[in-house]
Amino acid sequence: MSSPDFSPVTVIGGGIAGATSAIALARHGFPVTLIDEQPAAGGQIFRAPSPYARQTVPPNHEFSGGDALRQKLAASPVDVRFSTRVWGLSPTLTLDLIGPDGIDQLPPSTVVVANGATERFLPFQGWTTPRITGLAGASILMRNGGTLPGQTVVVAGSGPLLFSVAHQVLELGGKVAAIVDAGHRSDWLRLGAMLSLDPARLTQATSWMLRLQQAGIPIHHRANISAAQETETGLLLTVSEMDHPERRHVYAAEAAACGYGLKPSTLITRTAGVQHRHDHVGGYLEPVTDVAGRTSRSDLYVTGDAAGIRGMAVARLRGLITAHAIAQDRRVISARTYETLTRAPLRRLRRLEAVSRRMLPLMNAGSVIPAHLQDETIVCRCERVKAATLRSAIEAGAEDLNQLKAWTRCGMGPCQGRMCEDSARGLLTAACGNTPEEAGSFTDRMPFFPLPLTAVTGTFAYSDIPLPKAAPL
């Protein structure tokens, strides 16, 4: 075996997958830097709770699991950079960072992308009204902030987060006015039958469902919020049945939480130019990876939900396997050692993945919604672009997402299209018959999120500006 290569590894994202991977990589002897935008490790599920939340939210597995992970990381030699975000990267994977000390760059290294998932949002008439949040946002507010989004909440969208959020509302003493699910009831029953493969999830799901049932909360399946209206006391939410649009139900609530499942965060992998594909079951774009997270670039690996939505237990296993794979690729361990180390995790991974893949259609149950958006509905909140504007641009010949963006500004605002890309793509494919592949994805540009201008400029004098030679006369 030729000599091992111990050059540095950078892990982007300190959730379960990233932190697990970083710790394992450090154990293999790599110098590891871990970058995360939060002030502590934990990611979405294991996010560090505020002191207030520790008092108000009943002790739970997420808190204890997160604390254990944070302790392990603190005891490891991993160089951690919290409150730090990647805002750009070069073709050679130099990373542009902004952190507590301003702008910084990390020289090229092997990068493990573990930046997790983004919630998919689908619009409806009036969704930009205050007091309407995402399911993920509501969950963070409650679980990590100990605060209800409102005393009465309508919980809508698709996927397991629906029931988790509804349960959290009850736990903090709030009321759930209704649960509105885009999925079929039978899909859930089929999933339930498979949960025996994943006993931890089964126990949790059963206790949630019991509690929700006892509270007598109305649940609408194959339905979505079709309109929201602000009132003096909160919101009036119209719920439509997807197969019988004329059947409507109206609920009053102080707040609504709405989200349509998760999708991998692909900003970094897309910019790095690795190969991606559309997962038609999940309804999202994901980087093409092998089981260990190898991509079409030898210096970039993807692990955890960033490689496709599989959930927390799979994320930990993936993080571990990716670290071992890097050790093998760098000749730090032999193929045989790799096999020994990954045999048990891989077996477990395969079993859990079977369940996780079942979740994907449930999360993607809203995929037909964008095709039927009313003309007046705002699709892109940042630039206030309505469905009608998109439809007329598509009619004029904008048949892929980037031309649609160029002509309407949809996706050009501060969020870079993270909120509207799915609905714009769904609307486009429905309007002109193109496939999601033909529709493509918004080209990501730097910075990935707005940067304070003074962070770019720093302190300077006029004579410090390296003026190039004058333009031709």
Add this chain to the structure above:
Amino acid sequence: MTPTLQTRPDVFDTVIVGAGVMGATTALFLARGGQKVALVDRQDMFRAASGVNAGTLTLHMTRAQLIPHAIRGREMWLDSASWLGEDVGALATPGLSMAFTEAEEELLRQRARVRQDMGAPIKVVSPEEAVRIEPGVNPTLRAAAYCALDGHIPTYRVGGAYARALRQAGVTIIENSPVETITPATGGGYDVRVSNRTQPVHGRRIVLSTGAWLEKMLGWLGYTIPIRCLINQLVVTETLPPVMGSVLSIANGLLSLKQFANGSVLIGGGWQGEGNINQGGTRVIPENLRGNVRLAQYVVPRLDEAQVLRVWLGLESETPDAMPLIGALTPDDDAFVVGCVHSGFTSGPYMGRLLAERILGGNPDLSAFDPTRFSTPAATGPQS
């Protein structure tokens, strides 16, 4: 159409390669002049320079010799409803170019003078006068050049407007179709071979308008003209309360600054990025990002409240003498070029219209832009 005809290649009066502002305007006026026109682009139309530019309609930065054309182009944009069929939102504002050092002041006066000679209504004003015109500028300036004719256009609205106008005029638009070869056809005209079609598109004449990609294509017709590719950087901020009302620049031309109606500020000026025109892909050079933004903040100090929303790069082409290429490439008048126009978005509609006029038999003065001024063509023949 009979089935046999359908298997024969499409025949057009003119095939235009490159659907930016130059090619699209030429196409529009040729079609309105009665021609059967095809407009081919390797990607969607208006996605290269003509889709990503800063939209400044300024005379301060335009090459002095092109001032008359820029003035006409600017007028066309401000009146787009009359010839393009819709108002694309061009806005007339004043323009101020500033000097902060002695050397810049000298340059400012020199540049103002040559532009005045070419018909631009530019006058040099005192710092106090400049601050009165534009209260947001850094009062430490030494002098400013004021031009009443300036303004800007929301570039993003232009592509869709052209698409609708071209369709209405009957132009055949062939998008996502890279042209791979152009060969003289036996019996006259040219066969334009497109990568994703088995049959070539046949034109009795062709117009090349591929912007930064002209060098290679001119080579197919036997011309060797080294065309420099500039990789221009633009920076846009999140929306801000009003901080400026005019188009601002500095004497050496390395800053263009304006605030759009929605409140966002666009920072440009031709600072360079990195890239490779053949392989595609561009990249921001961090020092140039910082330099460009520092200059902007220096000129309008209140930009320190802004958030940088996006940085992007676009490709612009420049000939050895920085003057355009517009006109016939062959004595038979069957191959033309239009491109490499400095500040070409401003004058684009006018330049395209001039070429269309020329092709339709008119005789506009294009002598300064003669594409054969650099080299005599090598013998061409059907290529292998």
